[in-house]
Amino acid sequence: MTDSSAPDDAAALPLDPAPSGAAERATATPPHFADGTARSLERGWIAASRFGGLVFFGILGALGSAFLLVAFALGKLGLPAFLGAGLVLAGVVGVALLLSVFWPKWEYGRAGYRILPDRIESWNGLVFRRAVSVPISRVQYTDVKQGPIQRHHGIATLAVHTAGTMSSDIEFPGLPPALANEIRDWLVSQTGSDAV
Amino acid sequence: MRSELAPNERCLHPVSLVFRVIAHARSLLLPAVAVLYLGRGEGWQAWAALFFVPILAFDVFRYRTLRWRYDADELVVRQGWIWKSERHVPYARIQNVDLKQNVLHRALKVAEVRIETAGGAEPEVSLSVVSLAAYEEVRERAFAGRAQARPAAALPSAGAAEDVRSEPGTSSSAPETILELSPLDIVLLGVHPGRGLALLAIAWGTAREFGFFEDWEKHAESAAQDSGNPEAFLKAATVLIVVAGVAGLMLLSLAASFVEYWNFRLEAEGEVFRVRRGLLTRQVQTIPRGRIQAVTVEHPWFLGLVGRARVHVRTAGGNPAREEGQRGGGRHFAPIVRRERVAEILARIRPGIDVADADWRPLGRTAPRRFLVGGLVQVLPLAALAIVFLAWYGAAIAIGLVAFTVLAARRRARRAAWARAPWGLAAREGAFSTAEHATFVDKIQAVDLFENPLDRRHGHVTVRVDTAGPLSRGGSDVSIHYLPREIAEDLRADLVGAAAASRFRW
Incomplete structure (x- = not known):
């Protein structure tokens, strides 16, 4: 991009917006x-963003439950704490997954x-x-x-x-x-x- | 091991070697001390340090291979001996040429020169060190291309503007002084409260780093026990230390101000501004007029009391990783200037951009409410905390905080305004300290509209004008909050249309 247009480039300061460029362009017919x-x-955008959201929160949820299971299996986490944390995780990930399904559709109308x-x-x-x-x-x-x-x-x-x-x-x-x-x-x- | 020097090529000053070695010695000093200190008895750490010596030697000699030449429209910088690099910097892309001279540089009559190009990610060219004559040459060559090509291309559009630009005689290349700082100006900058606070933070951080506070507590306690009346002693000692600290900081700030701004001079030479300053380390920044992307006129309340203001300019050059004072070229354009002279200085940047005289328009009718809500959201939690923890004292503090916030919000709402002028857009903000930001039609890159749920309820939009600059920077871009939606949309269409019809040059 930094090619031979140097003399033109180094020219007078654009103290006033020079309309020359626009004039050139106006003569060419704009494309359809x-x-x-x-x-x-495109409708495909909804499915693509949905997929992205589902994969992201799916992986997050899987990692979270794996972490909880390992902690439980190793005895670092009592049963009540395990169940409580599992419920919270399930709730949060569930809401996130639901939103991943609906959000792109809502946003589609706004983009x-x-x-x-x-x-x-x-x-x-x-x-x-x-x-x-x-x-x-x-x-x-x-x-x-x-x-x-x-x-x-x-x-x-x-x-x-x-x-x-x-x-x-x-x-x-x-x-x-x-x-x-x-x-x-x-x-x-x-x-x-x-x-x- | 020097590469062949072609006839038209330049190389660094021979004493560069000294500065390279000093720089490396300094960066190695701390690890070396650590190694010697920690590694007593075990020899291997000390040997490990030797491992760096060849690397250093290699780097020092690599530095000796730096060569540059001036082609018709670009600067070509070659470096390297085994790994060679060649960088082409078009003159049209050069934003500023900066010179830095510390005491040793000055004694040896050499300088560090930095050539900044547009775009924060692009590496800039740093020539460390060259003779002063070489600096003059870089500066002249870098900006000569513009001056020469000028008459040919200036004909159609810029002609009209040209006439207004300056009085006859000033377009010659003799440097002309625009602003010099008197000792009083430097004192005012030194006692400026904002500056004192920054220094206070630095001093506090340093003191904490060195465990000053723990030591002090220990000493104070034992002294208090000895003195017979511990409580009175502690109170007196605290007051004394606070007073001494404030006075010391004031003096420090004054001294720093003199070191930074001594010999400050803003001059114009043809199409290029030059800012010189510094008592010990001398700095010269060179800012081409056409490269200025945005201008800010600040009215800090303290400077306002003494009838002064401050003007910053911003270019697209500059590495965001560098220290604040260096960023974007022109933070020191006019650090303190009499209010009557602001219009004149702005006219030098571009004719007709007197922001004080612009056609300022207020925000929407509901904007004051937004400023109030915005302020209260920040201050109410603090007020609540004060009441919870300090009871009656807290209630007094809370009332004061809220009253101040309301007052500030009202002032903020009254001051907030925007102006669309033939040359571009300006926005004003602030409560007690105010600032006017301005940018130019031909520098506008994009115009954004933002709307959060609260904006939506009030029918407000934030308009933000994007200009070229270093990737991260503080506050010079022009944005207008709480603008009624229809006005914002019209303004955006208007600005983008005008920008589309103009040419952008870095």
């Missing part, structure tokens, strides 16, 4: 997905993304909601990521990196892989010209 409609994630010719936006969160908006001229580079579970459910994650600090990695999960690749290619073509 940059229409500004709010899209929800989405939107692409405009000059910016990309995503929002998510059920209790704590967050919505981020990134000007396309600030995108430094992009990745499309797809793990085995995501692949199984036919979704991909688009990761957009800016030069920022707190929001320097913005993830768009639950995209159809083909669209994720298309968006990435488009972002690369948009930012290659004028990013640092």
Whole structure:
């Protein structure tokens, strides 16, 4: 990214936001997905996050019960303490597993993304909601990521990196892989010209 | 074992060797003492220390292989003898060039130079040590590219801004002093309460580390027994020690302030700011004007009493692992300045960004309630604890705490404001000490909206503007809390649209 654009780069300070980049872009017709409609994630995202939650809390529960059983077998834990701790563990893990099943479905209705010719936006969160908006001229580079579970459910994650600090990695999960690749290619073509 | 020095390449000053050896000796001193102290009788620990000698020798000689050259648009740094590395640092990415000279450096007329690039994760270039002439060369080369390319590309957009930028004559490269600190300024910085508290914490921590308190208790007890009236003696001794401690800290803080800020000078040279300071260790920071990502004007209550304020700037450079004072280049931009001069200093950073003069808008109608609730949530548990443990004294303390919190929350709500200006966004915060944070449209990386359940009940949103910077840092980014949802959404759309239409340069 730090290529031959040096003279241009070292140029006058952007005291005023220079509209030149936007003017160039406006002439090119925006791609079909940059229409500004709010899209929800793919349904596969629910199953994928459900699976992740179930596996995580399942392992946690298994480890917890193994620990309790070993402690009981070695005589470090009396029967009442064992039963009590087991009940608490079962309750906590049970609630967590239940939430893992339902939470993604609830959150699904609250998560989405939107692409405009000059910016990309995503929002998510059920209790704590967050919505981020990134000007396309600030995108430094992009990745499309797809793990085995995501692949199984036919979704991909688009990761957009800016030069920022707190929001320097913005993830768009639950995209159809083909669209994720298309968006990435488009972002690369948009930012290659004028990013640092 | 020196690698070939190409004609256009530079190398470190020969006395670098001395500083490398000193640095290693210092880092080895403590383990060496420990080994000698603990390992009496057993020889093997001492032999183990010898194991480090070749490593040290290797490192010292590796240092001698550092070479750099100035290409058309990048700095190329080569290092290594067996494992070779070559780093290319584009001039366009250089954020600041810093110089540090301790007493020994000054005696030998050399300096440590650090070149900071954008992005906290990227390693910076450190040249330790070079001659002062070499420092001047680094500085000139690093920022020359900008100046040369300027006329060609400045034509279309920046032309208008150019006219306002400065009076004729100042655009030449002769350094011009913007701010110098008088001895009174340095004294004010030294007696600043916030600073005293930090020192108190350090002193207390050190004292505890060395077991001072246990010793003192023991001595005090025995002395009290000897004196005949133990209770009165202990009281008097405590008061005396507290008074002496505060006075000592005050003096220490004053001395530290003189060491840090003596000879402070902020100057502008063309497009680059330079900050010099230091009595014993001299530091020079070089901050290109265009690399400033955000500006903060602080009004600590204490400085406000004497009609002064403070201006910080932040660049994207700087390693977050480094000490606070060094982070992000410009914490010392104008550590203390008369309030009347703040506007002038801001105008030097960018024309027209006088935050005091901005079109400040208050938060929503329900925001004061949020400040009050936020304050009470923090203070009520404390008040309850005070009552439980101290009874009547506690009740008095609790009432005082709550009253203060209410007062602070009201002031906070009155002060909180935001301003959207053609150049960017500013936000004001604080109760007794206030601060105005500002960032520029062309530096905005992303705009976030946050909403917690309490926000949702009030229809509030937090707007946070993200700018480039070291990965972790304190308080320079611009965020606005408790903004009504519709206003926040409009503001975000507006800011992102403006940012998208501008070019970002580090």
